[in-house]
Amino acid sequence: MCNKQVIFSFLILMFCLLTLPASTAFSGFALLLDGIRHPVFQAQSIQVRLGDGHPGVGQLEIVIAEIKVRDYVWKDVQLSCAVFQYKSTEIKCEDGYVKIPELVSFPVSLHFYSDTQTIKIKSNLTKNESWTLTLQWKGQSWQGDVTIRNVSLDSIAEWLPDLEQMPKPRSGRVNGTVLFSGSETDLKSAVMDLSIEALSFSDQAGLRAGENIQIAIKAGLDRSKHSNQLYWHSEIFWQQGEVFWQPIYMAAANHHLSMRGVFDGEAMHLLDGSLMFAELGTFQFSGVFDISSKRLRVFELKANKIQLSTLYEQVLQPFLRDTTFAEIEFTGHADWTVRLRDDAVQSIQLDLDDVSIVDARNRFAFYRINARIPWLHEGATIVDLRVQNGHVLKVPLGTVRVPLELNQFNVFLPQLALPVLDGLLKLENFSAGYTEKGWRWKFNGGLSPVSMEALTDALQVQRMHGTLSGYIPEVRYDGTNVSVNGVLQLKVFDGSVVIHNLKLIEPMGLAPHLKADAAMRNLDLELLTGTFSFGKMEGRVDIDVRNLELANWMPVHFDAHLFSSSGNYSRRISQAAIENISALGGEGAVAAIQRSILRFFEEFRYAEIGWRCKLRLNICYMGGIESEPLSRYTLVKGGGVPAITVMGYNRVVGWQELITRLLRITSENEPIIQ
Incomplete structure (x- = not known):
């Protein structure tokens, strides 16, 4: 249960107790209850004290030894009212205070109207900071709204659950409204419209931090009239600020997340979701999450026209900082589709459109790559990959088409003829596989005569004459090293x-x-x-x-x-x-x-x-x-x-x-x- 539901249930309990003297005329009393049981909550050892005062006016104090709402438990909960007024149709608690030791304390004013069956709770936390809850019911039905004005996030940070990977906010303010309605203990509908400004957060190590974040949140849900399903939707607009989440840094540029789905009590069905990153592209996703097993039954992610230069700079480069690919320039677009079932990837479809990859150290470059790369968890597929030209260690390469065979995590290439200057590099029986220790591959082949003049000019070394050719025996890569199993023969x-x-x-x-x-x-x-x-x-x-x-x-x-x-x-x-x-x-x-x-x-x-x-x-x-x-x-x-x-x-x-x-x-x- 979310925190709003927990707090809401607690406030219902408070006002159930406040209604006790509504039809009783006396100047003071003390009441002790062993416990109260309700479908939403349980309370034990409840003490209610009403002090003497003017007619209809007194001081109220309620102390509850323990309140339990599902998995949440609070002890020694206190509500006090410095000015408590009660009439036949109205109860007021002015200058009140709610305190839960080691969790939260805040000032509050409470109003109950029995003729209209309305509760209104207001807390003025500071001069410019307040929230108001209004709840009205008729029979088994009820409705309400919450209005939030400049509520400081750091003041409610202690209410939030401790999540291992999620730092709590240290500054920021919330404004907005929440409308809701229901019957008995069931929520029927809700509409949320909130804005968060100047949000900042960080963990102790500084590996997860955000500054000056501005977010707009719009969400809603409706319970089906003919079933117990909840239809929900949400939109989040990231309008301002910056976030560092080790090792990724990202700044706001009107990024937009929207989702729509159904909750049936057993699983969360995400019918469609869309995540739009400015200057990067749009990601669409859908899936089903099983609540009891906490597993993804089905999930599909589609990316269309993703700018690879932005993807590399903002997402990939921080993870590649200490690798060969730490200084690469990408151009072109990519589309891909990823499908999962029971938390396992079932298929991937990657399409590259006019992609170029250039190493800033000039060790390699591949230009105008166009590819269609399908992959299946079970079964073999054929990759169609074409490279217009490029170079490796300054040696130019010609146009090549690579017909790879994929079978799960194994790659096989029967034969490849790669133009190298005026010669031809032939690769045969190329095979690669992914293991727990990384990629492994091997191949053999040969090099038809290449002009030494052209080769040395390309390498920018002293010009040599003659030709270079040779036989390449089995070459292996073990994840770190390349070794030749046999004798490499050249003619020069x-x-x-x-x-x-x-x-x-x-x-x-x-x-x-x-x-x-x-x-x-x-x-x-x-x-x-x-x-x-x-x-x-x-x-x-x-x-x-x-x-x-x-x-x-x-x-x-x-x-x-x-x-x-x-x-x-x-x-x-x-x-x-x-x-x-x-x-x-x-x-x-x-x-x-x-x-x-x-x-x-x-x-x-x-x-x-x-x-x-x-x-x-x-x-x-x-x-x-x-x-x-x-x-x-x-x-x-x-x-x-x-x-x-x-x-x-x-x-x-x-x-x-x-x-x-x-x-x-x-x-x-x-x-x-x-």
Whole structure:
């Protein structure tokens, strides 16, 4: 039972007691009742005292040890009247006071008219704050009204029940009227028109708070003449103010909620409801709530033309603050329908209309998404999803259509061909499922040749030449990490690259982490060095990179070894290449070449090249072709005519310093030329 019904029942009891002396003429008396039972309430140990006074005037005090109205119990309830007047047809209580210990106390004036069977109760809480209840009955029928004028919400906050998730108001005022009528203990109709102004509330932790809220409430109900059903309707207009309900913040913009339904004593039937959020869209809903089991028998929610940008900013973004999707821009609209039965979701229909998703960090973007996504709790469905274009890690993607199969919480995609630059990324046997630990997925596929020039331009890194292609074995995602179950094979610089033990930790997080081992074989040195303007080098090299670790795509640990490939091929090196090799660990080559006859040669022959680097804590521990114990090491071993050998001396170099040298193509240190 709501608080208004409880208070109303209590006031009926008070006036039942007040009517006792209405037909009795005496100057004072005391009355003790063991109890009163009524369909609405029960009262025990009632004391009524009427003090002496002028004829027809006295002081009245009523003390009730306990009042019980259904599940509500009050003890030591007191009503006192400083001026109590009684006549044959009228009883008045002026300068009265009602007190319920540890709950409420307020001044009151009471008027009872037996000829018209009318009760009028008025409480002037302050000079500008009052409420008035008028009740009139005829036979078994009754009607009444409540008028509220500037009643402070904090003054009635103690009357409100303690709800775990609902903070009580600390300021605000209520104005309005409530009209009602009924028969015996049954309410037949009621009409409410209230306005709440300057409402503020907060909990102790500050996680739920509201300021300067203005709300208009209109509601009504009617009992059916032919059944025990109550037909009800309500409208709420949020006109002003702001609310923070961790983690969502929302400000008023003429938001509107309307509902209409039926209560049959066993279930609450919501025939139709509509929630309109300005600049967001309209949500329509209906359903049936079972009172005894406290379960939703049926519920349906429909959303039409929802602005995804507003939905993300006001609702979704606060929940995604520490995730990959914390900084995303949405455009476009979405429609959806959700159906529940017995508290379980039975079906979802989501339609996306010209939607674009852009990451503010430029990690990914998908443009002009149009989709029809049906889902059933039992049974399989087919998703029709199309993406006009986009990019992932700056790599552009072409138009693609994704025919997904959904079966409860499992997703399957037999095959997908995704245009990537001038090549094609093929995904096969993609499957995903949702578990208690989150989403899991896996797939395999391949990449048809992609121009390295186009790829490196897209990634905004040093331009490389040739093509990139490869086979992708089974790739798995365990909710946090991406791992490759097998060997990833690529073709680049006219050679091959085999990647083992590839693992990507939080790939779309703020600090992605990669681990892998790589073996590169028979790379074309001319393509490789030409890419980085390193100077011309002819030949073939192998590269082993073990225990590679990247943090946020920057190397933090590896063991690298570059060495000449086996076989017969042209092995030549230019003076420009020698100058740049000197940056790895020697003392500059240019002056030495100019002091010798070798300066007349543009190119030299070599027998073997090699370079080693162990990266630890941002320090590169370097070596050359062989593991030489002395401080110097061989980077280029001469062979043929003319020949040149380049030696290095600096074995310990800061990684960032080494990168800076290579980028600037410095020649501060000279290698020893033999």
